Amino acid sequence: MVNLSWDKVDKHEKLTPRDHAIAGGVSGLVTRCFLQPLDVVKIRFQLQVEPIARRGGGLYQGVIQCIIKIVRTEGPSALWKGLIPAQALSVSYGMGQFASYAYLTKVARDHNLGGKYLSHGVCGGLAGTCGTLVSFPFDVVRTRLVAQGTPKRYSGLVDAFNKMLRQEGMLSLWRGLVPTIGMTAPYTGLIFFFYNVFHSVASKLFGEESRVPWLSISAVSGVAAGASAKTSVYPLDVLKKRLQIRGFETARKQFGKVVVYPSAWKCMVQITLEEGILAWFKGLWPSMLKSGCASGSIFVVYEATCLILNHVHDDKKNNDS
Numbered sequence: 001m002v003n004l005s006w007d008k009v010d011k012h013e014k015l016t017p018r019d020h021a022i023a024g025g026v027s028g029l030v031t032r033c034f035l036q037p038l039d040v041v042k043i044r045f046q047l048q049v050e051p052i053a054r055r056g057g058g059l060y061q062g063v064i065q066c067i068i069k070i071v072r073t074e075g076p077s078a079l080w081k082g083l084i085p086a087q088a089l090s091v092s093y094g095m096g097q098f099a100s101y102a103y104l105t106k107v108a109r110d111h112n113l114g115g116k117y118l119s120h121g122v123c124g125g126l127a128g129t130c131g132t133l134v135s136f137p138f139d140v141v142r143t144r145l146v147a148q149g150t151p152k153r154y155s156g157l158v159d160a161f162n163k164m165l166r167q168e169g170m171l172s173l174w175r176g177l178v179p180t181i182g183m184t185a186p187y188t189g190l191i192f193f194f195y196n197v198f199h200s201v202a203s204k205l206f207g208e209e210s211r212v213p214w215l216s217i218s219a220v221s222g223v224a225a226g227a228s229a230k231t232s233v234y235p236l237d238v239l240k241k242r243l244q245i246r247g248f249e250t251a252r253k254q255f256g257k258v259v260v261y262p263s264a265w266k267c268m269v270q271i272t273l274e275e276g277i278l279a280w281f282k283g284l285w286p287s288m289l290k291s292g293c294a295s296g297s298i299f300v301v302y303e304a305t306c307l308i309l310n311h312v313h314d315d316k317k318n319n320d321s
Helices: 006-011 017-047 063-074 076-080 083-110 116-147 157-167 170-174 177-206 214-244 249-255 264-275 277-281 284-320
Strands: none
Touching: 017 063, 017 076, 017 083, 017 116, 017 214, 017 284, 063 076, 083 116, 083 157, 083 284, 116 157, 116 170, 116 177, 116 214, 157 170, 177 214, 177 284, 214 264, 214 277, 214 284, 264 277
16 A cells, blocks of 8 residues: 555556556565564454553553563464455455556556646545455454454354355445445555655655665655554544454453444444543554554565566567567
8 A cells, every 4th residue: 555656657667457466466465474463453452442551441551561461361373363364355455456556547647637646646545445345355354353362253264254154144244344445545545645745755855766775765655654644544444443343242252341333323422432532543553553564565565576577577578579
């Protein structure tokens, strides 16, 4: 979920939508392996009704305390709970997003639609929506696997899919879709917008990219863009996570108070009245850390993969000639 300036898009003109999809999938796969523990911590915070603070009455009171608690009670592997569906989510999202983004930015560039920053923001929002529609069932299953305690209700990805379809119906795989789309479009649009702004500022501060490796500028800009965008839309992420465990609430009773939300509207009202405004930012710190690192690493891996694919195309062209 990162951005490219028009010159970088031009640099990859040889690449097909399939190439962009491959690069997006690889970037999601690599990044997810390293950042999954932060995602587990973030989800645990988002689903905890009690305050995330010392003497708050909840099981988790801070990032370090949460990590130690999970390792002690569930084992180190619990920090990678839901990794397989999370990988499926990251790869499918990355492929859908970057393939659609490459197509949309090409159309915008060819027809001179809007300014550079505005076009990136709009194209990024639409691309994020495409990626979400492709990957959303994996997001729901991933949340269920991370949220469950012991004894486990689901043994893995396939088991979760089968039980949800059999016991709750097809629509259970799309719970929380509306707030997710509502969050994804502005979130990805903001990442694309912020990235261009930070990239321009960084280039002016550190000089031309020939003097400072472009990957360094891209990584720093991606980190700043990811953290800024995540903070802007974070309450919608909390709402999405609460809605995704509807019908599954009792499976996490060992983690604290169990609350059942009959609808999205009542969920919003109940969280605000019972937990306070700050509840909408539970898990923000690990989420910002994860989002910033993810945006930076995704951009670097994506660009590096595109360069490799460019070289492959060049070698093939030279061999054919």
